[in-house]
Amino acid sequence: MLEIRNLQAAVVEKPILQGIDLVVPDGEIHAIMGPNGSGKSTLAYVLSGRADFAVTGGSVTFDGADLLAMEPEQRAQAGLFLAFQAPVELPGVGNANFLRTALNAVRRARGDEELDAAAFLKLAKAAARSLHMPDDMLKRNVNVGFSGGEKKRNEVLQMAILRPKLAILDETDSGLDIDALRIVGEGVNALRSEKFSALVITHHQRLLDHIVPDRVHVLAHGRIIRSGGAELARELEAQGYAHVIAEAA
Amino acid sequence: MSAVAETLDTVRAVTDGGYKWGFVTDIEMDMAPKGLTDDTVRLISARKQEPEWLLDWRLRAFAAWQAMQEPHWAMLHYPPIDYQDAHYYAAPRTKDGPKSLDEVDPELLRTYEKLGIPLRERAFLAGVEQSNIAVDAVFDSVSVATTFRATLAKSGVIFCPISEAVREHPELVQKYMGSVVPPSDNFFAALNAAVFTDGSFVFIPKGVACPMELSTYFRINARNTGQFERTLIIAEDGASVSYLEGCTAPMRDENQLHAAVVELIAMDDARIKYSTVQNWYPGDAEGRGGIYNFVTKRGVCRGARSKISWTQVETGSAITWKYPSCVLQGDGSVGEFYSVAVTNNRQQADTGTKMIHIGRDTTSTIVSKGISAGRSNNTYRGLVRVLPKAAGARNHTQCDSLLIGDQCGAHTVPYIESRNATARVEHEATTSKIADDQLFYCRQRGLSEEDAVGLIVNGFCREVLKELPMEFAVEAQKLLAVSLEGSVG
Numbered sequence: 001m002l003e004i005r006n007l008q009a010a011v012v013e014k015p016i017l018q019g020i021d022l023v024v025p026d027g028e029i030h031a032i033m034g035p036n037g038s039g040k041s042t043l044a045y046v047l048s049g050r051a052d053f054a055v056t057g058g059s060v061t062f063d064g065a066d067l068l069a070m071e072p073e074q075r076a077q078a079g080l081f082l083a084f085q086a087p088v089e090l091p092g093v094g095n096a097n098f099l100r101t102a103l104n105a106v107r108r109a110r111g112d113e114e115l116d117a118a119a120f121l122k123l124a125k126a127a128a129r130s131l132h133m134p135d136d137m138l139k140r141n142v143n144v145g146f147s148g149g150e151k152k153r154n155e156v157l158q159m160a161i162l163r164p165k166l167a168i169l170d171e172t173d174s175g176l177d178i179d180a181l182r183i184v185g186e187g188v189n190a191l192r193s194e195k196f197s198a199l200v201i202t203h204h205q206r207l208l209d210h211i212v213p214d215r216v217h218v219l220a221h222g223r224i225i226r227s228g229g230a231e232l233a234r235e236l237e238a239q240g241y242a243h244v245i246a247e248a249a
Numbered sequence: 250m251s252a253v254a255e256t257l258d259t260v261r262a263v264t265d266g267g268y269k270w271g272f273v274t275d276i277e278m279d280m281a282p283k284g285l286t287d288d289t290v291r292l293i294s295a296r297k298q299e300p301e302w303l304l305d306w307r308l309r310a311f312a313a314w315q316a317m318q319e320p321h322w323a324m325l326h327y328p329p330i331d332y333q334d335a336h337y338y339a340a341p342r343t344k345d346g347p348k349s350l351d352e353v354d355p356e357l358l359r360t361y362e363k364l365g366i367p368l369r370e371r372a373f374l375a376g377v378e379q380s381n382i383a384v385d386a387v388f389d390s391v392s393v394a395t396t397f398r399a400t401l402a403k404s405g406v407i408f409c410p411i412s413e414a415v416r417e418h419p420e421l422v423q424k425y426m427g428s429v430v431p432p433s434d435n436f437f438a439a440l441n442a443a444v445f446t447d448g449s450f451v452f453i454p455k456g457v458a459c460p461m462e463l464s465t466y467f468r469i470n471a472r473n474t475g476q477f478e479r480t481l482i483i484a485e486d487g488a489s490v491s492y493l494e495g496c497t498a499p500m501r502d503e504n505q506l507h508a509a510v511v512e513l514i515a516m517d518d519a520r521i522k523y524s525t526v527q528n529w530y531p532g533d534a535e536g537r538g539g540i541y542n543f544v545t546k547r548g549v550c551r552g553a554r555s556k557i558s559w560t561q562v563e564t565g566s567a568i569t570w571k572y573p574s575c576v577l578q579g580d581g582s583v584g585e586f587y588s589v590a591v592t593n594n595r596q597q598a599d600t601g602t603k604m605i606h607i608g609r610d611t612t613s614t615i616v617s618k619g620i621s622a623g624r625s626n627n628t629y630r631g632l633v634r635v636l637p638k639a640a641g642a643r644n645h646t647q648c649d650s651l652l653i654g655d656q657c658g659a660h661t662v663p664y665i666e667s668r669n670a671t672a673r674v675e676h677e678a679t680t681s682k683i684a685d686d687q688l689f690y691c692r693q694r695g696l697s698e699e700d701a702v703g704l705i706v707n708g709f710c711r712e713v714l715k716e717l718p719m720e721f722a723v724e725a726q727k728l729l730a731v732s733l734e735g736s737v738g
Contacts, residue, residue, distance in 0.1 A: 048693050049692075049693075050689055051685070051689070052685075071692070072689060072692040072693055073692045073693075073695050073696060073697055073698070075693075076692065076693050076694055076695035077695050081693075082693050084690065084693075087690070088684075088686050088687050088689075088690035089687075090687060090690070090691075090704070090705060090708055091708055091709065092707070092708030092709055092710070092711040092712075093704055093705065093707070093708035097704075098691075098694070098704065099694075101696060101700065101704060102691075102694035102695045102696060103695075105694075105695040105696050105697070105700065106694075106695040109695065141708070158694065162694065162695070
């Protein structure tokens with residue numbers, strides 16, 4: 001369970017998050033929607049521990065542990081996964097090698113046995129197939145020369161292999177065509193269980209047709225100004241953010 | 250069993266067994282007095298029971314050296330070296346093995362643990378104190394030669410310490426030694442020729458593909474000594490060999506000089522692959538101590554269609570001055586240089602290659618990956634020279650630099666001289682930094698910062714590492730990660 005209390009964060013002394021309160025119970029998928037500059041991505045980065053963002057107040061607990069006190073890799077090892085809005089290229093680093101190193105780091109932290117190359121490859125190929133991705137995606141260098149859509153799908157592949165407890169999807173739908181959108185949705189839905197939760201950050205309602213959220217929150221000016229069920233996303237799509245923001249003000 | 254595993258086993262056995270193999274160099278258990286004079290040269294030659302011709306050769310080299318100036322054109326800064334303030338001969342003792350592991354600096358122990366070198370060898374590598382000179386730099390090459398002699402002899406391959414080759418195969422040594430790097434070639438080569446103590450000798454006869462990889466593990470151990478080994482590899486027509494060398498040294502506050510010479514000779518259709526993982530002690534974080542590594546390595550592709558390939562992973566030494574080169578004399582001969590040079594803390598490396606195209610249709614490939622961290626400086630210096638008769642010569646050079654942090658330097662100094670209009674010479678260079686977003690991406694997936702740096706650096710070096718024999722590649726990957734520890738954050 002993720003519990004965010006009065007979270008405040010700044011970038012270069014400019015306040016971005018101005019008191020976020022949010023609880024994501026296990027098994028639930030919550031969508032965060034909001035206009036550009038509302039602080040959606042900042043929330044994703046603060047939760048995953050990126051150093052450029054300074055937490056200036058509030059607290060976050062993840063399964064009872066103080067998330068903000070943990071290093072980024074400790075958060076990942078605890079089961080937090082961020083699907084990046086702009087996945088990073090790692091020249092010369094094979095995708096399979098990268099993923100196996102990551103998976104084994106996570107498994108080690110959990111006290112599980114590490115997987116050897118053969119066992120990993122079997123698992124990775126199965127995951128790739130379930131996401132309709134060609135095997136050769138595993139052989140290529142991490143995100144190097146990938147199209148925008150391939151990069152996003154590679155994030156979902158990593159998520160499928162690492163099997164996090166909490167996934168944060170930062171605008172994973174941007175730049176995806178309809179088919180890719182459906183595949184991403186399937187990837188997330190396949191992980192759905194009582195032990196899995198997700199924060200789906202998006203501008204648009206269309207991803208939420210594939211990943212039906214339990215709750216939808218509207219973020220504006222660094223605060224959650226409104227929360228509701230899946231129908232809220234459709235309302236936003238129909239009426240626009242300005243309307244909801246004006247109503248909340 | 251692989252050569253590397255065998256080397257480790259031999260080391261283990263020797264450490265266990267009170268050096269029962271002894272040292273093939275047949276040297277006394279002593280140290281020459283400090284200083285460098287004609288007498289030092291005579292003493293070394295006498296200790297090694299050398300023939301008169303070799304003593305003369307040494308003395309001529311010494312005379313040449315005395316007339317030469319230490320070169321200072323490299324981008325290296327260090328206090329003047331007092332050549333009189335070192336021992337030029339340090340022979341191992343055969344009793345009193347290494348002291349217990351408890352007395353060895355734990356930092357060093359940890360380092361070797363990370364490298365996956367077994368405990369027994371670690372005891373060997375961690376060395377011993379000053380008064381007990383238990384191991385010699387040539388130690389490993391001697392034991393490997395001993396181990397493989399019978400197997401290799403069946404194919405006619407000679408692999409032995411060069412001091413033994415002087416006695417057993419004087420005609421080969423006289424014919425080839427100094428034929429690629431003459432004693433007067435440069436200041437450090439002249440010094441080496443005067444005082445070299447050991448090294449490896451490899452001879453692959455006509456048409457023979459050496460049945461196993463040959464490996465030498467160099468070790469500087471004694472205090473206040475310099476190390477001057479000399480390696481000579483000859484591949485006759487159609488012969489081929491892959492040779493590996495590794496090097497380590499104990500941590501000491503003073504600087505120690507290492508000035509080696511390596512000569513390779515490839516005849517018609519011969520192939521020599523020479524791989525190095527250089528891990529001399531680099532000095533501490535403040536730049537105290539470490540090896541001064543001034544090495545002359547050169548191969549000549551004497552025969553048509555011959556090929557010499559250098560692969561080096563340079564992580565150690567306080568100072569590295571090293572330009573493994575190929576003289577492409579035979580028509581259609583091929584030279585290759587694949588290099589990874591890592592500098593951290595206060596290390597300085599000025600390294601690269603020379604490709605001298607003499608024959609027609611000669612080709613050379615240079616791939617250099619420089620990684621700078623801490624407050625280090627890393628320079629690629631390379632020469633591609635195409636002589637008038639080298640019609641159709643081709644070279645491709647790629648120099649990539651990776652910076653970690655903002656206090657280090659990366660420099661690329663390519664020299665291109667073409668005197669044949671049909672030659673094609675290409676040079677590409679890039680400089681990049683490990684980006685914060687790359688590190689964060691890896692860490693978000695659960696990797697520690699150090700593992701992330703290791704992964705990114707290994708990715709950066711992949712083109713070079715894939716040229717290494719398998720076991721060395723694994724060792725080199727670990728070494729890269731260890732060398733860069735503490736370089737971020």
